[in-house]
Amino acid sequence: MLRHLPKTVPDPNLLVGLDTSDDAGVYKISEDTALIQTVDYFTPIVDDPRMFGQIAAANALSDVYAMGGKPLTVLNIVGFPVSKLDMSILADILSGASEKVQESGAVLVGGHSIDDQEPKFGMAVTGITHPSKVWTNSGAKPGDALILTKPIGVGIQTTAIKRDGLTEAQLEEVMSVMATLNKKASEVLQAFDVHACTDITGFGLLGHAKEMTCGAGVGFNLRFDQVPILEGTRSLAEQGIVPGGTKANHRWLKENVVYADTIDEINQWILCDAVTSGGLLASVPKEQAEEALRKLKEAGVTYASLIGEVVDDHPNCIHVQ
Ligand code: CO
Ligand code: CO
Numbered sequence: 247m248l249r250h251l252p253k254t255v256p257d258p259n260l261l262v263g264l265d266t267s268d269d270a271g272v273y274k275i276s277e278d279t280a281l282i283q284t285v286d287y288f289t290p291i292v293d294d295p296r297m298f299g300q301i302a303a304a305n306a307l308s309d310v311y312a313m314g315g316k317p318l319t320v321l322n323i324v325g326f327p328v329s330k331l332d333m334s335i336l337a338d339i340l341s342g343a344s345e346k347v348q349e350s351g352a353v354l355v356g357g358h359s360i361d362d363q364e365p366k367f368g369m370a371v372t373g374i375t376h377p378s379k380v381w382t383n384s385g386a387k388p389g390d391a392l393i394l395t396k397p398i399g400v401g402i403q404t405t406a407i408k409r410d411g412l413t414e415a416q417l418e419e420v421m422s423v424m425a426t427l428n429k430k431a432s433e434v435l436q437a438f439d440v441h442a443c444t445d446i447t448g449f450g451l452l453g454h455a456k457e458m459t460c461g462a463g464v465g466f467n468l469r470f471d472q473v474p475i476l477e478g479t480r481s482l483a484e485q486g487i488v489p490g491g492t493k494a495n496h497r498w499l500k501e502n503v504v505y506a507d508t509i510d511e512i513n514q515w516i517l518c519d520a521v522t523s524g525g526l527l528a529s530v531p532k533e534q535a536e537e538a539l540r541k542l543k544e545a546g547v548t549y550a551s552l553i554g555e556v557v558d559d560h561p562n563c564i565h566v567q
């Protein structure tokens with residue numbers, strides 16, 4: 247939608263703008279500091295208001311981590327049906343969010359709320375990084391290895407919540423995965439030569455991977471059996487629990503993905519499944535990948551996995567084996 251905006255005069259300090267569908271805007275304010283700015287909000291995806299606040303905050307903060315930055319300040323964005331819902335629900339959303347802001351080390355500086363038909367919550371986040379250390383989504387180099395730090399299957403599992411289709415253990419796990427900050431993953435990876443990074447959200451693993459391939463004019467080879475997937479996702483998808491957005495991603499990605507015969511349509515949907523508050527997908531030099539993975543696991547990023555590699559044949563295309 248934003249690309250329909252009229253073109254403005256280029257500003258040399260704008261390091262990352264609208265052109266590359268990146269996670270956040272980046273603007274250089276001095277030789278050693280660049281501002282990272284991002285905004286994200288949505289309607290509740292879980293019933294527990296405190297958990298919703300945590301997830302929305304982790305999701306909004308994630309775009310700063312995906313740029314290799316450190317979040318500094320946060321503004322809350324609130325829509326709430328004041329006349330229909332008890333204000334204690336809003337208090338719980340805000341307190342969940344505040345826990346995550348605290349954990350991130352950022353500080354809440356304000357916000358804005360409006361009376362709305364249904365609850366909405368999110369944040370505008372400002373972070374900083376060094377101008378020469380910005381992780382765009384378009385710097386992947388042939389010979390890199392690809393690391394994913396959180397499991398996929400989130401869209402299918404959260405759709406199952408609405409149909410009471412999850413076990414208690416599954417519900418706990420998907421909520422905990424969504425509420426986990428990408429802070430540790432980003433901090434660990436900052437010690438390595440990250441060539442490109444993004445976080446996995448609405449376009450799914452393959453949608454965001456596609457943006458990375460097209461951004462760099464490279465190809466990806468992914469190994470399905472190395473992709474971390476929330477337990478039980480396949481059986482939910484087999485029962486027909488696949489969100490419309492996930493199938494739309496799958497259709498939209500047809501031109502850019504070649505699946506091996508062993509990857510049936512169910513597993514294709516899982517790879518395209520829309521994610522909320524997903525993990526980082528990072529492209530790092532192959533010789534650093536094992537060490538990066540070990541450090542991630544040590545830091546408690548337990549789902550982290552090497553899921554494939556960057557190649558120069560089949561540019562703008564992902565091969566899944
Ligand atoms: Co993002
Ligand atoms: Co975002």
Ligand code: CO
Nearest residue numbers: 312381382443
């Ligand atoms: Co990035």
